[in-house]
Amino acid sequence: MDINKIKELILPLILSLTLGLAPFFPEPHILGKIKWVAGGANGMQLIDWFDLVLHGAPWLLLLITIVRLIIPEKKDSGQTS
Numbered sequence: 001m002d003i004n005k006i007k008e009l010i011l012p013l014i015l016s017l018t019l020g021l022a023p024f025f026p027e028p029h030i031l032g033k034i035k036w037v038a039g040g041a042n043g044m045q046l047i048d049w050f051d052l053v054l055h056g057a058p059w060l061l062l063l064i065t066i067v068r069l070i071i072p073e074k075k076d077s078g079q080t081s
Contacts, residue, residue, distance in 0.1 A: 005069050012065045015058035022055075030055040 021028040033052040036044060 008065055008069060009062075012058065012062040016062045018058075020055055020058035020062075030059070 020030055023029055029051070033048065033055065036048070037052065
């Protein structure tokens with residue numbers, strides 16, 4: 001793997017492991033929110049949805065970065081019609 005690709009992963013990975021999982025005990029916060037939504041989201045208020053987005057955003061960024069690194073970019077042939 002190219003060193004530049006690894007560098008692109010560092011920030012999303014750090015964000016996911018810190019903000020994405022905080023607070024860590026008794027369970028990562030994002031897991032509690034996902035369980036809540038999977039259980040029907042009964043009693044969730046707007047602040048809970050915002051919290052889910054806040055803790056989920058680093059994971060989404062990490063996923064997008066990984067997909068961008070795996071799928072090769074289409075090279076422009078430089079020819080115009």
